[in-house]
């Protein structure tokens with residue numbers, strides 16, 4: 001379980017995160033929603049301890065992340081960053097093996113278990129046969145999936161995903177979120193596609209200007225009123241006939 005309690009973060013005079021409190025129950029997939037610049041990436045970075053909050057507390061599995069060593073935190077939590085990239089001339093499997101670093105006994109060599117975990121992670125993102133492909137030869141979507149494989153190979157208790165469906169075609173967007181859901185890892189995922197969030201997330205947390213403005217089941221939260229208030233868009237929201245999850249159809253902006 002992940003808990004975030006009363007987190008504040010500012011940059012200069014600007015309050016980027018303003019008293020954020022939310023939780024991700026163990027094994028659930030929670031969508032972190034909100035318009036550009038509302039603080040999603042900053043919150044994920046605070047949770048991963050890449051950014052220090054001005055105030056507030058984050059716990060993973062009951063432990064305050066501020067008290068964990070870097071190595072322990074790296075074994076518990078994996079972050080898939082929004083623009084995960086590398087300038088190194090690595091192959092796909094070498095990138096995935098980076099996810100094994102926190103588990104390694106020897107700094108220099110990969111064990112058979114490390115290699116098996118990396119191979120399995122590549123297969124799970126549908127990239128069997130890509131192990132020896134050089135990073136710079138991969139497409140944007142393939143890179144995104146290799147980075148997810150790196151995070152899965154880390155075998156974390158908590159997965160933090162920053163717009164994980166970026167660059168992916170619709171088939172791979174569905175495949176990725178289905179895979180994340182079935183993995184059963186406690187996951188907080190920043191998402192822009194509200195229909196995908198409604199389909200896959202157990203609950204959603206909506207940020208606006210650094211504050212949590214709504215949280216709960218997608219059907220309760222994703223109302224036409226919320227979409228108007230938070231995103232400034234007009235939309236129809238109807239329950240999916242089979243699953244009951246909200247399905248959103250947007251109206252073009254009035255000219």
Ligand SMILES: Nc1ncnc2c1ncn2[C@@H]1O[C@H](COP(=O)(O)OP(=O)(O)OP(=O)(O)O)[C@@H](O)[C@H]1O
Nearest residue numbers: 011012014016034035036037038039040041042043
């Ligand atoms: N180091 C910083 N200095 C100044 N402003 C910052 C800094 N980091 C983030 N911000 C600002 O804080 C706000 C929140 O940024 P953040 O990247 O967390 O938003 P986001 O919700 O992830 O946005 P997007 O959906 O566009 O990726 C933005 O307005 C951004 O410009």
